[in-house]
Amino acid sequence: MPARLALVCVTLLTASQWTAPATAAETVVLTTTEWPPYSGATIAGQGAMSVILKEAFSRVGITLEVQVLPWRRAIEQARKGTDAIGYFPGYHCDHLPGFAASEPLGIGPLGFAENLENPITWSSVGELGEQGLRIGTVRGYANTEEFDQKVGQGWIRAVPAQTDTANLAALARGRVDAAVVDSRVLRYLLQTDPDLMPYRDTIRFDERPLDIKTLHACFLAGADGDATRRQLDAGLAEISADALLDDYLKAME
Template identity: 25%
Template sequence: MSLFIWLLTLLLVCNVSLADDTITISTGEWPPYISKSLLHSGVVIKVINEAFALESIQTKIIFYPWSRAYQNAKKGIVDATAIWYHSQEREEHFHYSIPVVHNEYVFFHLANFDFNWNTINDLKEIKIGATLEYTYSDEFHKAFNDGWLDVQWVPTDLQNFKKLFLHRVELFPLEREPGYFLLNKHFTEKEINLITYHPKPLRSGSLSLLFNKKIKNNEKMLKLFNSGLLKLKESGKFDQYLRESQRGDYIIEDKEDYFFVYSTQKAIHFTRIFSSQMHKGF
């Protein structure tokens, strides 16, 4: 009996130790940065996994629709969620890591829609599509909450682009590179040529890994992740992984031709490559 108790105690200790060395992270589809269809689940997940691995922490990544990914982290069903812009509401519930990536939102619209803007007041009486749980800008959300900004909220970015093509909305704010990645994946070259974006960003900023404040072990996990991410950046691997992602190295596609997008300061350019060239860049 004493041997049985000893073995049971050892098993429990091992399980507790394993739990302490593992973190569960919710996320959603956000190509080309995060996607189940990408190698390593995308460059952001690769960076998160390797940053934790440098500190001997295992990760469990779970994909949800974005709204559920956030709510499950807020409720403590998972330990953390990747990755999000800063907002006051989120700061009440989460610890923020040091920035993982930097990005900016721009307004996509049909090229034949005459659009220019300088301040949030210029958006009055324009139908705008938006994605649930996204943070656009404090001014944007205040204008919507005050009732004078016409915003239609839906669960996915793809739904918003479809509404844009159908003229159900006139503007759709989204990060530029993820926006064109989504367009390239779901629409034809002819359709994509109908879309443009305004160069003035609605917002720009950094995105972080969020850790639920109510979970006891998360202050430790936050420190370990920040330490691992700094090590990854200092080693040069962080920049290397971003370059690989920009070249299209993480895209897995062998069924049909693919249109990749890369940006310059003045325009978006399209380069068509075939599956045999998938990992050669452009």
């Protein structure tokens, strides 16, 4: 972990304006997945979204425990409602029925990574299918409603991968023509993943985004989940999630 990033995260979590109450009234468990820089088991503060959530919950006297699991398992664990009461981060909370979204935790620019040796040109999602482009995706991840609908119809040739790293590696090796990815995830992986670092000068984020997504925590519907979601929203109203996200991302530079 870069020393500067570690220092910033420690500062964010320990400075007086960010300090949780000495004794929290309760502990909430949320699941997440490996999706750096937003979340992860070994990155500073368990990721930017974890830092934001922990700070927001601390403002209402709650301690957050984060469990990092494979994405589909993270959602399923939250659905059971036995250990965890929700999951994050989601562009929406419709991966499974029965969840409701918190107020936004930040934004995520979603678009295409492309290879500079073979860049893509498009002006509408439909053109991706018209050109017969092979588009890399990640299994279980939501993209945009239009894009996912056209994939489901077979109009867009989607090539699914298990992870963002595998998706980007397929792009680097010419197995797909573009790869759907969050721009911050792309930047992080090109800076830190040994398998992708050699492609830092050949892979870039296409200038036309698919969408600017808001990121949310997703809570299981019901008395406990609804109450906890309202508590989080109250905590989010007391902090600047955007400032925390910006500080975290700047520390990676």
